[in-house]
Amino acid sequence: xxxxGLHLPTLSVQEGDNSIIxxxxxxxxxxxxxxxxxxxxxxxxxxxxxxxNMDKRQGQRVTVLLNKTVKHLSLQIAATQPGDxxxxxxxxxxxxxxxxxxxxxxxSVLP
Amino acid sequence: xxxxxxxxxxxxxxxxTSVKIECRSLDFQATTMFWYRQFPKQSLMLxxxxxxxxxATYEQGVEKDKFLINHASLTLSTLTVTxxxxxDSSFYICSAGxxxxxxxxxxxxxTVT
Numbered sequence: 541x542x543x544x545g546l547h548l549p550t551l552s553v554q555e556g557d558n559s560i561i562x563x564x565x566x567x568x569x570x571x572x573x574x575x576x577x578x579x580x581x582x583x584x585x586x587x588x589x590x591x592x593n594m595d596k597r598q599g600q601r602v603t604v605l606l607n608k609t610v611k612h613l614s615l616q617i618a619a620t621q622p623g624d625x626x627x628x629x630x631x632x633x634x635x636x637x638x639x640x641x642x643x644x645x646x647x648s649v650l651p
Numbered sequence: 652x653x654x655x656x657x658x659x660x661x662x663x664x665x666x667x668t669s670v671k672i673e674c675r676s677l678d679f680q681a682t683t684m685f686w687y688r689q690f691p692k693q694s695l696m697l698x699x700x701x702x703x704x705x706x707a708t709y710e711q712g713v714e715k716d717k718f719l720i721n722h723a724s725l726t727l728s729t730l731t732v733t734x735x736x737x738x739d740s741s742f743y744i745c746s747a748g749x750x751x752x753x754x755x756x757x758x759x760x761x762t763v764t
Contacts (some may be wrong), residue, residue: 548692572751583657583744583755584695629694636750638685641694 548627550646563630563642568611570632574639575604575615577626584629587615587635617647625649653679655747657756665764670731673760674745680725681747686718689742689758701728735763 553559565573571592576584590597590604590613597604603616613630628644631639654677674684683702687695697722700708707720719731719742728747733738740763746753 576755581742581758581760583757585755621722633751636695638700639746640697641687643694 548644548646551646553620554650555622556619559615559620559624559647561615561617561628561645561647563613563615563645565613565630565632565642566640567632567634568608568638570634572633573604573613574631574633575602575613575622576629576643577632577643579626580647582628584631587628603621609622615634620647620649622649622651653748653752653754655754655756657743657745657759659759660757661760661762663762663764666736667734669731670761671729671731671737672743672745672761674728674730674747674756676747676754679747679749680726683726684722684745684747684750685753686720686728686730687744687746689744695744700731704733715756732761735761737763739763752757 566595574589575587577587578584588602588604590606595606601618605614617624625648627644629644630642633639656675658673658679662670674690685700686698688698689695695711701720701722703722703725709715717733722728742758742760744758746755748754
């Protein structure tokens with residue numbers, strides 16, 4: 541049956557501010573990481589990826605930082621907008637196997 | 652870009668019946684498809700890995716006789732929930748792709764009454 545629900549961590553930010561969402565991954569052998577955005581009732585949407593031979597990658601308004609020493613990943617969103625409100629998941633991959641998803645963080649953008 | 656579809660998007664079925672969910676890669680061929688389940692306010696949990704032409708590989712704790720997976724072609728995988736129970740109510744998501752490039756479907760909301 542359904543397991544006890546986890547309470548998603550929630551990050552509330554003011555519109556226009558920067559957001560930082562953190563994720564601890566589990567497998568030190570993972571070599572590829574993705575941040576996904578999931579809106580209610582929809583599938584995950586790709587935001588940005590990073591390979592393990594990099595520690596930073598920038599996209600449009602988003603930056604991903606990877607710290608392999610402490611197995612930590614972060615997603616920075618600049619000038620957060622109402623449309624950024626969603627649940628964000630990090631996912632790790634080990635040489636082309638399935639993605640393992642983190643627990644998720646709900647981002648709430650305040651007007 | 653690569654598109655993955657799922658059908659149906661929502662389904663309500665009665666307890667004890669079976670329901671089939673389709674996952675299609677519309678503009679590419681996928682050697683591997685993955686099936687995930689997501690309960691409310693939780694993360695995606697992998698149920699099984701489906702390879703075209705071979706038996707699916709199920710994750711620990713997932714009953715293969717209850718969740719039947721058929722990967723008949725490089726563009727289609729189906730998940731059949733047999734003898735559904737209310738606790739099977741969940742959001743089922745598939746992904747398709749090659750190696751690291753996985754594209755997710757929009758998900759299927761299953762409600763068992």
